[in-house]
Amino acid sequence: SDYSQEPTRHPSLRINAKEPFNAEATRRDLVASYVTPVDLFLKRNHGPIPILHDIDSYYVTVAGLIERPAKLYLNDIKKLPKYNVTATLQCAGNRRTEMSKNRKVRGVGWDVCALGNATWGGAKLSDVLQLIGVAYHTEITPSGGKHVEFTSVDQCPEEKGGPYKASIPLGHATNPAADVLVAYEMNGEVLKRDHGYPLRVVVPGVIGARSVKWLDRIDIIEEECQGFFMQKDYKMFPPSVDWDNIVWSTRKPQMDYPVQSAICSLEDTNAIIPGEVTVTGYALSGGGRGIERVDISTDGGKTWFGAVRYQKEGVPYVAGDISSDKWAWVxxxxxxxxxxxxxxxxxxVDSSANVQPESVETIWNLRGILNTCWHRVRLLTIH
Ligand code: MTE
Ligand code: MO
Incomplete structure (x- = not known):
């Protein structure tokens, strides 16, 4: 693989792997703003960052189980109604390092910042599909039926799973209310190479792995995508499954992410002078579920009190409220x-009353995904 033409990156990033480039913001940088600056946004890659030399001849092939396969150029996508959706993209591997301390897992290590919240600008996938003759869907459809598969232009070698791909159920892709985007902007700027230039998919409320960058193809397929990252990765197994007894086909690819929160104003261990300590962080849930409560304990979980939640400074956050960003963190x-x-x-606690598990043991899994256990930081007082 050729890593000689990688973009430059912000020097403050915490680099977890150089090639492919995987990096997260520091905790304090991450929660300094509601909308994450592009430079500090999670960078999660499985190969080199592709370069598109001739943007005028770039197009997305839309094919598969449709009557009129099409080539959609960037301008065709830009001609569709533009939506700005503020959505948090979280990698399923967020907080993997902590899970690995319990029992070793395989994968790139991540602290608590393998996510970011951006305002994505682009066309709705439902509009893109309607353009080529696939009707809107507004009811919930089972995941067992047809899927819409996204394939990247990247040149990932065949033994590493080939070009990066993933799929979501057709009913999800064609539902305008799901806000799935074919995005060309991030925070009001042209998408950066690291984040999928010129076009990426953004699937709000779903693990980051399904938001395919550097889009090359959209295919309507009979069943879920058979690619590596759908079938041999990003699946949640019970703690009893290990590398010698795993049967990948027994589990479905992970889609929605569970309720999650983390403290970002403090590291795991901190030396502090006694007194008032401000505690800030983020909370989010998948599937468009809001955050009903953020609970804090200083006595090992015997008693709890609520923290103030907000998206926009000065505007009280109410889960499900029309003024809240449904796909975004608080x-x-x-x-x-x-x-x-x-x-x-x-x-x-999310708006469906889902809670985070107390201990990492109960959710340990060999790939180290979806670590959502209570997040703990220690303060050691110095006088
Ligand atoms: N798309 C392509 N083409 N290649 C990738 O390696 N990584 C996925 C997803 N889309 C990936 C991809 C994963 S696992 C995540 S978490 C998100 O992109 C990260 O997006 P970001 O780097 O823009 O934060
Ligand atoms: Mo990811």
Missing amino acids: LFKTVVDVKGDTEIIVKA
């Missing part, structure tokens, strides 16, 4: 009066 803030050595714990 930030939280509280102040703790620290007298001696203290552990601070955070857990969130």
Whole structure:
């Protein structure tokens, strides 16, 4: 693979792997703003960043089980109604390093910042599909039927799974309310190479792995995509499954992510002077579920109090409210009066009353995905 033409990256990023480039913001940088600056946004790659030399001749092939296969040029996509959707993209591997401390897992290590919140600009996938004759769908459809598959232009070798691909159910792809985008902008700017220039898919509420970058093809297919990242990765197995007894076909590819939260104003272990400590972080859930509560404990989980949640500074956040960004994280803030050595714990509750599990053991899985256990940080007081 050729890594000689990678874009330049922000020097403050925490680099977890150089080739392919995988990096996350520091905790404090991540929660400094509701919308994550592009430079500090999670960079999650499985190969070199592709270069498109001739953008005028770039097009997306739309084919598969449709009557009129089409080539859609960038301008064809831009002619469709433009939507701006603020959505958090979280890698399923977020917080993997912590899971690996319990029992070793395989995969790139990530702290708590393998995510970002951006305003994505682009056409709705439902409009793109309608343009080529696939009707809108507004009811919930089972995942067992047809899928819409996205394939990237990247030149990933065949033994590594070939070009990166993923799929979502047809009913999800064709539902305008699902806000799935074929995006060409991120935070009001042209999409950067690292994030999928010229076009990427953004599937709100679903693990980042399904938001395919550098889009080359959209295919309507009979069943879910058979690519490596759908079938041999990004599946959630029980703690009893290990590399010697795994049967990949027994599980479905992960789609929605579960409820998650983390403290970002503090590291795992901190030396502090006793007094008031501001605790900030993020909480989010999948499938468009809002965040009903963010609970904080300083006594090991015996008692809890609520942290203030917000998306826009000064506007109270209410899950499900018309003014809230349904696909985006909420930030939280509280102040703790620290007298001696203290552990601070955070857990969130989503609008379906789903909660985060207390311990990592119960959700441990060999690939180290979806670590959503209570997040804990330790404060060691110095005098
Ligand atoms: N698309 C392509 N073509 N290649 C990739 O390696 N990585 C996926 C997804 N789309 C990937 C991809 C994964 S696992 C994640 S978490 C997100 O992109 C990360 O998107 P970002 O780098 O823009 O944050
Ligand atoms: Mo990911």
